[in-house]
Amino acid sequence: MANTVLNDVSLSTGQTQKSKSLPQDLIRRLVWKLSIATLLLMAVGSATRVMNAGLACPDWPLCYGEFVPTAQMNFQVFLEWFHRLDAAGIGFGTMALVGLSLWYRRELPQWLPWASVFALALIVFQGVLGGLTVTELLRFDIVTAHLGTALLFFSTLLIIGCLLLPYQGTGNAGKLTAVSMIAAILVYLQSILGALVGSQWALHQCFESSQLCTVMNSHILGVVPPTLATLTLVVFAWRTSALHPRLRKLANLAGACLVAQILLGVATFYLHLQVEPLTVSHQAMGATLLGTLVCFSTLALRDQQ
Structure with missing residues (x-):
């Protein structure tokens, strides 16, 4: 299919x-x-x-x-x-x-x-x-x-x-396709964890009454897999010669979104969700990172044809 x-x-x-x-x-x-x-x-x-x-x-x-x-x-x-x-x-x-x-x-x-x-x-x-x-x-x-x-x-x-x-691919995407797909899935799952934290106000409840700390900590620890997968994609893209310029730009954008997302997450955590624009930017950046990885995966699949 x-x-x-x-x-x-x-x-x-x-x-x-x-x-x-x-x-x-x-x-x-x-x-x-x-x-x-x-x-x-x-x-x-x-x-x-x-x-x-x-x-x-x-x-x-x-x-x-x-x-x-x-x-x-x-x-x-x-x-x-x-x-x-x-x-x-x-x-x-x-x-x-x-x-x-x-x-x-x-x-x-x-x-x-x-x-x-x-x-x-x-x-x-x-x-x-x-x-x-x-x-x-x-x-x-x-x-x-x-x-x-x-x-x-x-x-x-x-x-x-x-x-x-x-789009006319160069045929050099190779294993980057699988890496980007895995990264996209992990970012999506991490976004769902973030939604659980937000919808239950888990951060507030953990700080104020030590409740729902497991939900909050799951989101914090859940940062690791998508971060490693996205960083792997960025490094592999840098090391892949003759990679299509559009794919290289998307990989660089994914790396930039990842850094921004982590910084926004840390700031949101330490400010206890008191700065609303930071919280909104955190979710929007997560969606942007997911979208970038989805676009990379789709074009990488086409690159192999």
């Missing part, structure tokens, strides 16, 4: 270079815009949590029974309202992605409509989880699943976008 998809990608790349397929270019631009909007959505979601705004709108999907709750609007209500507005925009954008991929299916790779439908299924499930976070009063397992699904949706968009990029 993977070989079929990659063969379709190689064919579509050649067609794009020769005929400048407008439908494929249109869909690729839409996917990248949705990816950026999703990254913003996760950052706003993190801000909503750390600012205790998750229940600022007591009902769902409207806010105080209105599309724009002007009478009740304050900063917390605005965060929750804007989070829902961004999510709705991404939902409509994903429906447009499915519609375009089906309408132009004869001019597109065969896997694209299926991938688009999968992305839509994720966003529908994400919407259900978003509603449950309100109706179930921010239950920690639902909040964690909400972020986990968002990261999976984000990764799906990036995979689609990278598969649609005009």
Whole structure:
């Protein structure tokens, strides 16, 4: 199945270079815009949590029974309202992605409509989880699943976008493909641990009453595997001659994101989550690191064809 998809990608790349397929270019631009909007959505979601705004709108999907709750609007209500507005925009954008991929299916790779439908299924499930976070009063397992699904949706968009990029590999990625995939999986799991820490306020509870310290320490110790895997990827990329420039840039970006993420994590820990922008930046940087590794893995797979 993977070989079929990659063969379709190689064919579509050649067609794009020769005929400048407008439908494929249109869909690729839409996917990248949705990816950026999703990254913003996760950052706003993190801000909503750390600012205790998750229940600022007591009902769902409207806010105080209105599309724009002007009478009740304050900063917390605005965060929750804007989070829902961004999510709705991404939902409509994903429906447009499915519609375009089906309408132009004869001019597109065969896997694209299926991938688009999968992305839509994720966003529908994400919407259900978003509603449950309100109706179930921010239950920690639902909040964690909400972020986990968002990261999976984000990764799906990036995979689609990278598969649609005009790209001619050098065939030198080799073992870097496996290393980057392992690093991406480990970063995703570490993000889930981070979501558990945040959704249960484990850091506060551990410092104040010595509760949930196991959850917090699991996240701290969990830094080690993804850090080692990402550093291995960066070192191997430096040592691999004739590596595609795009892959080399992605490896360097992953290393920079890793350093920034560790620094943000340390600062967040020692400041006891008292500086909200640091906490939001910590989660956003984690998502950026994951996205970088996903893009590297996708292009490295194409590099082998």
